[in-house]
Amino acid sequence: MNTVEELVNFRNLYGLTHDDIANRLDINKSQVKKIEEGSIGIPEWYSLAMAGLKSRFNEDRKKHVKSAKGDFTFIDLFAGIGGIRTAFEKVGGTCLFSSEYDPYPAKMYEDNFGEKPAGDITKIDEKDIPAHDVLVGGFPCQPFSIAGVSKKGSLGRKHGFEDETQGTLFFDVARIIKHHKPKMFLLENVKNLKSHDKGNTFKVILKTLRNLGYDVQEKIIDGGLLVPQHRERIYIVGTLDHSQPFEFPLIKAKNKTLDDILEPEGTVDPKYTLSDKLWAGLQRHADKHKAKGNGFGFGLKKRNEVARTLSARYYKDGSEILIYQGPKKNPRRLTPDECARLMGFPKKFKITVSDTRAYKCFGNSVVVPVVERLAKQMSKCKILNNNSRLVQ
């Protein structure tokens, strides 16, 4: 490994921090940083040591891929804390590769699945990702620039998904699908993906996926069918089998209420109860909006009700889900354990980051039982059951 780019890409591909490299080579972290910043040249011994490390990591990944058991293999993009992975493993899938660039969800992911996700997907060559049967991911939604397309077109470049999607994270999903042609994929996103940029974003996404050879079906599903939280998300499923388009399962409502996921009354640490100042501020803010005829307000809920959507900003004031504690007490926030249950995570799922980070991680995640229903339905599809598992 002779260039800084090669060194950084290798570190990103295996989700290694500067500390990880420094510990493995028994050197100072600042030395690793200086080499990667280019402020000192790459010493020959370093180049050799990193090449050795790279071949060891590559061998380990190959072994992991070869030893994959289970009914089908999958890769987990924009993995977060692994809500989608939890569901796909439950129905017999084996994960071969994951990517998550935020160190906090990545830590929870490693602590729960024993595997460090790779880092920034935009810096990962699709050829370095193992072949897989299913690709899953909840990619952040960004607009596609029409202006950019015509400008490139006018420069004589061909139109195609590369031109239309370049510079967006969906482009990275598409280039990986294009290269590996997984038998199926599941993409998850906020409901607004459909109306984003006046519908243009969704149109480009569907067109791109269909042009890559897939039958594509989509449906908005409310997590509230299976957990006590109103959470509408769009699920996009693609299959290479045009003779059997994917049919979304019918999910029967379980009619859960917050009581099913809350700690017993009176047992929660008082630190989760809102201070007088914060509670008064929230009420004032809500009154002001009400007077103007706006819908803003906090989501004060009793135990027999259903929560609003848990968002990644819940850590700020927790206003979207506040638990009523009787007339003599201010309401309280959910605890991180309660958030895990509200998203349908299994009991054994470990929370290994601070409360603030955990709220953000769960707010970004998926309702696991909904994804599990989809994963189960996908696992029954003929194309995943023809005994020709894709492995390298």
Ligand SMILES: C[S@@+](CC[C@H](N)C(=O)[O-])C[C@H]1O[C@@H](n2cnc3c(N)ncnc32)[C@H](O)[C@@H]1O
């Ligand atoms: C909506 S969350 C997905 C959560 C996941 N489905 C789960 O169950 O926890 C999107 C994730 O994509 C990650 N992300 C965004 N850009 C990325 C990139 N370029 N490379 C890798 N991960 C990225 C974010 O840090 C975030 O955790």
